[in-house]
Amino acid sequence: MLLNAGNASADVISALPQNASQLELEFVPIYDYDKDGCYATSAITPEGRTNPGLALGGDVNGKCRDPRQLENSNTYSRSKTNNGWTAIMYASYFEKDQSTLGPAASGHRHDWEHVVVWIQDNQIQYVSRSEHRGWKVDPRSNVLFENNHPKVVYHKDGGSTHFIRLANSNDEPPENYTGKWFSPPLVGWDGYPNVQVRNTLMQTDFGDATIKINDERFNDALNSAKPSGIPFDAYADDSKRNFVTFFEDDSGTGQSFRDSVSRNWVGSYPGGAYFEDKISSVKLDPHTRLVGYQHSNKGGYRHTIINDSNDVKTYDLTTFNDTISSYEIDPLPQHSVTFLQHPYNNNGNSGYYYTETVSQPSFANSPIGSSFNDMASTVIVGAYTKVELFEHANYGGAKKEYVNDTNAEQVFILEGFHDKASSFKISNTR
Structure with missing residues (x-):
């Protein structure tokens, strides 16, 4: 109007x-x-x-x-x-x-x-x-x-x-x-x-x-x-760049800064140095993954946050509060599953991570090779997605199934299947 x-x-x-x-x-x-x-x-x-x-x-x-x-x-x-x-x-x-x-x-x-x-x-x-x-x-x-x-x-x-x-x-x-x-x-x-x-x-x-x-x-x-000669693209589409907003206080409040797909030390982003070890909550665009690290250059404990929904979502960092010094931001395919090394809230340290979308590989055939075999303790399952975990390679042995039939990601701790998964299948539920 x-x-x-x-x-x-x-x-x-x-x-x-x-x-x-x-x-x-x-x-x-x-x-x-x-x-x-x-x-x-x-x-x-x-x-x-x-x-x-x-x-x-x-x-x-x-x-x-x-x-x-x-x-x-x-x-x-x-x-x-x-x-x-x-x-x-x-x-x-x-x-x-x-x-x-x-x-x-x-x-x-x-x-x-x-x-x-x-x-x-x-x-x-x-x-x-x-x-x-x-x-x-x-x-x-x-x-x-x-x-x-x-x-x-x-x-x-x-x-x-x-x-x-x-x-x-x-x-x-x-x-x-x-x-x-x-x-x-x-x-x-x-x-x-x-x-x-x-x-x-x-x-x-x-x-x-x-x-x-x-x-x-x-x-x-x-x-x-625009100044002559700089590579800035005035017409770049910000709406599809997987933004993460970092906030000083809980619930998406307080001073903030914003970044998109990148691998940055907090202080390397304009205005970001103020925020080192001060971040309490984050807001993720749809289908975006954030991995926060305790130290600069992606060292120390790490914590993974996944927004595999169609909505912008805000997350309090709880056990990882005031800890992030560097981070990675990546786009996340729909119907993805992220495997975490540790239980999701283990002192804010979820450890190594690996993300896969609809597929049927064993861990030995995955991009990270056999190093993640028998290491998963948590799965973050995307919207309308099912993951089947198997004890042995080639889908043998005991089996555990996790189904997310909602429109947002869900976190599952692998109770009874901790450090046991050697292969997996991922499929859509709709």
């Missing part, structure tokens, strides 16, 4: 609470706002009421430079990672973009401006800024920073309208009422009160001002803002 932002009340509206990933917070720009322009403010309330904006007229900063507006502001973010690069786009909302004074003023109700930071090796290498209908890209050497935060300024372009420029040495002290560089509460793509609020913001018609982090414009904007 396309909403008309002009139908909402013209009062200062409440901002959303800060809720973004550690990665996005680590590199968020800090802002100043030149005096001949508006303050950033909130584009939508927690209840989903959009900002009506301001009609043109009066001063170029008329009715839009009240401290209450900046105090009720947000920055909105969305990111994409591939080919060794992470792009984070930060969007700022202003209630009008006026170029001239008086009743015949030119410009438009509403303004959206954007900054993209380009991260490689845990450092911003480029900063791109929206400039009217295009983008300006600068290397790191042109950017002033406070820690990892690039300094940028909302600026009036002569007789034209406003855009974001890089800060320079003449911008100290900042001109906003606080006298300091300002960082509005940050709202990440998954940080809205609910999906309906996010959809309302992304689908609202802001007239000549366009929000670039919505599905309609995000990829094109990244492609236009």
Whole structure:
């Protein structure tokens, strides 16, 4: 549904609470706002009421430079990672973009401006800024920073309208009422009160001002803002990349960072070093396997978590809480079975693992060879999947069968069949 932002009340509206990933917070720009322009403010309330904006007229900063507006502001973010690069786009909302004074003023109700930071090796290498209908890209050497935060300024372009420029040495002290560089509460793509609020913001018609982090414009904007020569793919499909989100607290809460199919030390991911030995829960995309390790470079105890369902699922780490220092993320075929060396909750150490899908091999003929023969203590059985375990190779001897006829994975401890399986068969139940 396309909403008309002009139908909402013209009062200062409440901002959303800060809720973004550690990665996005680590590199968020800090802002100043030149005096001949508006303050950033909130584009939508927690209840989903959009900002009506301001009609043109009066001063170029008329009715839009009240401290209450900046105090009720947000920055909105969305990111994409591939080919060794992470792009984070930060969007700022202003209630009008006026170029001239008086009743015949030119410009438009509403303004959206954007900054993209380009991260490689845990450092911003480029900063791109929206400039009217295009983008300006600068290397790191042109950017002033406070820690990892690039300094940028909302600026009036002569007789034209406003855009974001890089800060320079003449911008100290900042001109906003606080006298300091300002960082509005940050709202990440998954940080809205609910999906309906996010959809309302992304689908609202802001007239000549366009929000670039919505599905309609995000990829094109990244492609236009991309520095020349880097291998980043703006059109890569994030929805099929088996993401895992790592959280500092239980139940998918607290600071977080996100990664997809990879074999990483926690600190090697941008913003990840903060999380070493601090991860308490994880959220896995459908058909995704995470193996967490006690030490960097995949050493020490290991613990395997499988989401072989069609839904995103969150898992508390319980006995492996605050232990992960490195990890592996892999896509998982449907109707798979993962064999674990140890019982699943044995001090958080599930040991070696081996995953197979619908097939009939013996362990001796599997990709890991005979090394897993008589070693399995746990099986994680995918949705609508059956596994038959046999005591001997070639499906001989005693037999044990585990059936999962649900739409999510199930964990089975091999009671009575511990360290006995030498061959197996896997089949679909539907």
